[in-house]
Amino acid sequence: MNNKNESASIKEVLWKNHKAVQFSAGGYEALIVPEVGANVIEFRNTIKEVxxxxxxxxxxxxxxxKSRPQVYGLPVLFPPNRIEDGKFKVGDKVYQFPINEPKNHNYIHGFIKNDRWQITKKEIISKGEVEIEAVFNFNKEHSFYKYLPHEFQFKLIYNLSNKGLKQTTSITNLSDKEMPIGIGYHTAFNVPFHEESKDEDYRIIASIGKRWVQDERNLPTEEILDLTEKEKQYVNKGIIPLGYKIESHYTLKNINVDGSEFHGAIIEDISKKLRVVYEMGKEYKHMVIWNDMGDKHYVCIEPQTCVINAPNINLDDNITGFKTLAPKDTWKESAKIYVEDFN
Structure with a gap:
């Protein structure tokens, strides 16, 4: 176990025979696999054994x-989740993505989560803080360019300190045309996250506002409903995240947690009085909660800039979150994951 006062470090390591970057600071340890989406595939608080x-x-x-990175670590989705029939239109331009969810005839989860990224910066900022930068450069040489003919640069900056992991995501449109963007994370949290705890010790609190109704293809309809009495518990005492199926899509709104405004989700271990906090920047306006049938000891909490299938939903972009990025413009937002005690 790391000592609280141990200096920050960055190492290149072999992890499962793949090159990885391991970094630690402030009682936290993380590990990135650059060749699989620059995914943070391990993240621990070594002081609290989480x-x-x-x-x-x-x-x-x-x-x-390697084939399904969306169920491990902190995988980036671009675009988030599903596109109906893989097809959408922006202005006069029609985009046709390949169908990779044949059962529902959708395109799902994007492609950069599986792709090779470059680590462009590794810096020990101070004794208690490190920063790693990973970049994905997309151009005409990429096999997916025929489906998405825009050059762009995707950048992830991971800052690790005693405040936890801060992840800053940015995308720059390097093409000469408006580019559709939608960004999300399929973040997979261990439940339990402490080896001495049990499933029933856990609760999820989430800053959700309303629920998107989804059809049999898991695509949102244009109906947005108030939370049920059970779903209202997400914003109060929390809901046990295992033992039954959860697959729900919500709008995000700020709620009050311990006297402060909060935007995101919290997983609490009531036996240890520990919580993992997932604090999301305001650009993340929607969220999916999914637990893979509830029998596999993890839950995915998925912040998204837009609703699933946003470009095909006949509602105002202010509601769906769909947006385009002008040539040479950059979109940027941050999120934080950290561990804290609670009463």
Missing amino acids: SILRSPNDDLEFEEF
Whole structure:
């Protein structure tokens, strides 16, 4: 276990026979696999013995991680979740993505989560703080360019300190045309996150406002409903996240947590009086909560800039969150994950 006063460090390591970057600061440890989406595949608070994110346990699971990175760590979705029939229109331009969810005839989860990224910066800022920068440059050489003909640069900056992990995401449109963007994370949290705790010790609190109704293809309809009495518990005492299926899509709004405004989600261990806090920047206006049938000891909390299938929903962009990025413009937002005690 790390000592609280141990100096920050950055190491290049082999993890499951893949090159990785391991970094630590302020009682936290994290590990990135650049060749699989620059995913933070391990994240721990070593002082409180909390294993925050779901990681592959063995070589077999690592193979699944390479093909399905959306169920491990902190994978980026671009665009988030599903596009109906893989098709949408922006102005006069029609985009046709490949169908990779044949059962529902959708395009799902984007492509940069599986792709190779470059680590462009590794810096120990101080004794208690480190910063890692990862970049994905997309151009005409990429096989997906025929579906999304815009050059762009995606950048992830991970800052680690005693305040936890701050992740700053940016995308710059390097093309000469308006570019559709939608960004999300399929963040997979361990439940339980402490080895001495049990499933029933856990609750999720989430700053949700309303629920998007979804059809049999898991696509939102244009109906947005008030929360049910059970769903209202997300914003109060919280809901047990395991033991039954959860797959719901919500709008985000600020709620009051311990006297302060909060935007995001919290996983609490009531036996240890510990919580993992997922604080989301205001650009994340929608969220999916999904637990993979509720029997696999993890839950995905998925902040999104836009609703699933946003460009195909016949509602105002202010409601769906769909946006385009002008040539040479940059979009940027941050999120934080950290561990704290609570009463």
